[in-house]
Amino acid sequence: MSTDPSIVVGLNAVIVAVTKESPRILTISGDSSDPSFGDPLWSGGDLDLLPYGPLDPGANRTLELSLRGWVRERTGLELGYVEQLYTFGDRERAPGRRWRDVPRVISVAYLALVREDQPSGSARARWRDWYTYFPWEDWRDGEPQVIRETIAPTLERWVGRASDTAVEEERRERTSISFGLEGSEWDPDRVLERYELLYEVGLVTESRRDSGVNSAYAEGDPLLGRAMDMDHRRILATGLGRMRGKLRYRPVVFELLPETFTLLRLQRVVEALAGVRLHKQNFRRLVGRGGLVEGTGELDSRTGGRPAELFRFRREVLRERRAPGLGLPPGR
Amino acid sequence: MSTDPSIVVGLNAVIVAVTKESPRILTISGDSSDPSFGDPLWSGGDLDLLPYGPLDPGANRTLELSLRGWVRERTGLELGYVEQLYTFGDRERAPGRRWRDVPRVISVAYLALVREDQPSGSARARWRDWYTYFPWEDWRDGEPQVIRETIAPTLERWVGRASDTAVEEERRERTSISFGLEGSEWDPDRVLERYELLYEVGLVTESRRDSGVNSAYAEGDPLLGRAMDMDHRRILATGLGRMRGKLRYRPVVFELLPETFTLLRLQRVVEALAGVRLHKQNFRRLVGRGGLVEGTGELDSRTGGRPAELFRFRREVLRERRAPGLGLPPGR
DNA sequence: GCCTGTTGTGCTCAAGGTGAGTATATCCGG
């Protein structure tokens, strides 16, 4: 096997932080004139990108160290928790380009958490609420309007357009499970599934872009959420889903919080990530019994009501219990 | 960013099948003269390898299709379930070579399941019980001897050799949690953790190989399990752990079984993979209630005792329920 | 100073899931 110059390997990062009750991700605003973030030669438009960096084959011992390195270099951010997400290597990842003209791009994507909403260190890099990209994912105030008003009807029409009943049945099941329609439960983790479904039915900008001019999609349909370049929104969806899943069985939230925090603050952060409201008493019972936190004696009275005790994460649980997490509601 | 010839991208596969009560994986026996499986130029010895193939940048639309393609080509195996495992890209993956002399090898590893113990289609590729590589992982007949006789004492000595009490405490916790010593529970999923611990303390061949001649390990210590080339045993451990984890919340076992099967056979296969015995009645209650299987009217009387009804997997559950799996015992 | 809104905290209760054990049915091979 010989080395092949027509393959390019890069690293992508889904970097998450939480401000107050807003989960945010770091994105590069699409203005391709400034190549301070990698140089995505295969990228075309003025759309947002995820932070991207090439892999220097000799530079770092591990891929994760490479990632930490260039993020630090370019943004000054010191990443906390980092985990590998997925490796994207499809051929048609660069829209608008014929794949024969560009090298094959392999992106190893990572999920990374940083503790606060730090300045991004670059003019083009900025924090954005992740629900800007996925408005249908936020159920904290009940079912989002978009679902009832746009998604559900469009999906229904799509189900109706099926060629035969088998396809129709399959489509019906997919939609009801993904979006919790018709009696199914809403599963916060299925972010990628939902995005891909919307892509398929043409409700996101990317699908029309990729399908070219002679598209079968109705021109009138609205486009949901802020778009991203290439397949970066898909990568983001993967990260979001993983983040939510991880929440359930690993104490990762604490990587996003300051050293000490109120229990309500903790709950709000979890809710922000999960996009769902939680039962307060049960939540407290959970973190208490799980031994996830311990009280410092101090109080925080800036909350308005009765002052809340400040808690701190008990790092010991990482080694004590088997799977300490903060259960999202439909734990299964 | 330009293309870089000093990076090589390849695909690795952990291919699993089950014969009777033995979980097996496909490995390439180490005889580097026959390059029918890729051409691992950076590989040295006569050790086993996982199936490996280069990535042809223009050939397939997705990485998964590439993988299926070359596995079919070289072995005739038609892979069933396939999922991406992890991407390995550390610099020192090729032992015995100075990393400056070889290109950086990025391996995208996949977990793949095939339905039976089919012939491997190649003289060098052969099925092996996976406990040959990880003897300490099989708890079906109680705690394996190796743990009591070799691993536990060696780990204990290693804990004692710690430089200060903080390190000592950390080591103690790691060992007790990984191997279920001192009151901790045995967690079948932590395969990788355990392998890495054994690597660190020098109980597997690979660690001595990588650390060179001037090793600190006691010459007398035995070496556990069959070794593999490069970091392939680490990849295998990753696959094994993922397989066990997946078992719990996805009905993947059925990809390994024939169309119809006895409930006891199903249980034995799960036990083989999990390396743990299960409570029969509860197991049956689980698959029954979960709607995972449905009885065909037929009976199988080859079992010796009362003839067992043959069951079949209900594919519908894939779309019905949220997370149908076969719970391993310490469900948490 | 008192009312009101807001948050923190303790307790209860029903429903369902889980681990484990007992008892009985059904067949095969000697």
Added chain:
DNA sequence: CCGGATATACTCACCTTGAGCACAACAGGC
């Protein structure tokens, strides 16, 4: 026709989970 082996049916105690009610403690406005 009996032992051995498997297949099923039930039971039961225990824990977890979801969902309430009740009340305590503070801030701020009137």
